[in-house]
Amino acid sequence: MKTTCLFIILSAVFVFSACENEIPLKVKNNSPKMILNALFEVERDTNYISLGLTGLDYVDLIDNAKIKIYVNNELKDEINKVSLLNYYYNDLKVYKTTLKFSPGDLVRIEAETPDGKYHAWAEDIVPELIGIENIDTTTYVEKDIWGEYAHLRIRTTFTDNPGKKNYYRLAITEHKTYHGLSIITEMDSVVVDEYPVELNIREDIVLNDGRPPLDNSSYPLPETKNQMNIFDDSRLNGSYTLNVSFRLDSWFSSPWNVEIKQLSRRIKVRLISITEAEFYYLRALNLYVSDNYDDILSQPIRYPSNVHGGIGIFGISFGTSQTIQLPDYILMENAPLALKNE
Secondary structure, eight states, rough: OOHHHHHHHHHHHHHHHHHHHOOOOHHHHHOEEEEEEEETTTTOOOOEEEEEEOOSSEEEOOSSOEEEEEEEEEEEEOOOOOEEETTTTTEEEEEOOOOOOTTTTTEEEEETTTTSSOOOEEEEEEOOOEEEEEEEEEEEEEEEEEEEEEEEEEEEEEEOTTTSOOOOOEEEEEEEEEEEEEEETTTTTEEEEEEEEEOOOOTOOOTTTTTTTTOOGGGOOOOOOOOOOOEEEETTSEEEEEEEEEEEOOOOOTTEEEEEEEEEEEEEEEEEEEEEEEHEEEEEEEEHHHHTOOTTOOOOOOOOOOSSSSEEEEEEEEEEEEEEEEEEEEEESSSOOOHHHH
8 A cells, every 4th residue: 555655656746747847938139129109199289209229128218319300291390308207206208399280291200319220210190180069968877786876978979071081089087176275284275186087888889899789798708998999980970979978986085185175077078080000009008908818828919010110109199179067076064054054
């Protein structure tokens, strides 16, 4: 009995030791390439360009390049100074331009290092502006396992231009203005906050990539992840109304060191015309943030690039917006006497 057990143990050790085998990982030593990233918005007063060099472990930012911007083949701006852009408590090195653009403009960016070793360029055409014709809102209550929550449904109507291929993005942000008392100075204080809202798109067949507007539990496949809220005009035929919703907060946390007395809220709805290059870039980002993507098991995502002599993305967008004002939230102790007596 002991001999048999010893044989089994030795056999198991032999099997496991035999399975151990080191596989050498060979990484191809590619030469660095220039990275050029720029997503211009026509409505902005300032737009930014980011430059870098590819690397095996990290990206080297380029802060001494010379950039030329051409509009309709005419040189309109030269940039040779890097600026610092504060982004989520980090300082990013970027190149900025204050050029203004119009629909149909051909915009070209050329970037080159001082030694001329790296040179890249990209160009794109400013899309046409598609206006928002009407916005209709309703509130409803939806119940889940955690309770009942109020939601705001937003129906945005516009008309697609059938004469050309168009690409769009819907962006909805919530703007909050907190009026309160500073805990530090004990003086009146105002804090402004802005952030994108997470949209429920499953009722909209265009944003939901052609899936019919049914309850999500009826689908055998995972819900479509279109967090960038992009779409093209392949399912449009003239006028169309986008149908989205999101959950309305029923409670509000105070900003740092501010005791809230009153909160004003407004919703900004933007319909943005984007270029084809930006559309497919954002589509790749949708795949990356999807629940179906796994950093270990999934194949690497190849991001589209329209940069020549390097890699990256250059796109231009042109959007229009309308604002929805929500009722103010007032703490009861700060409310007028007539409201307290209701």
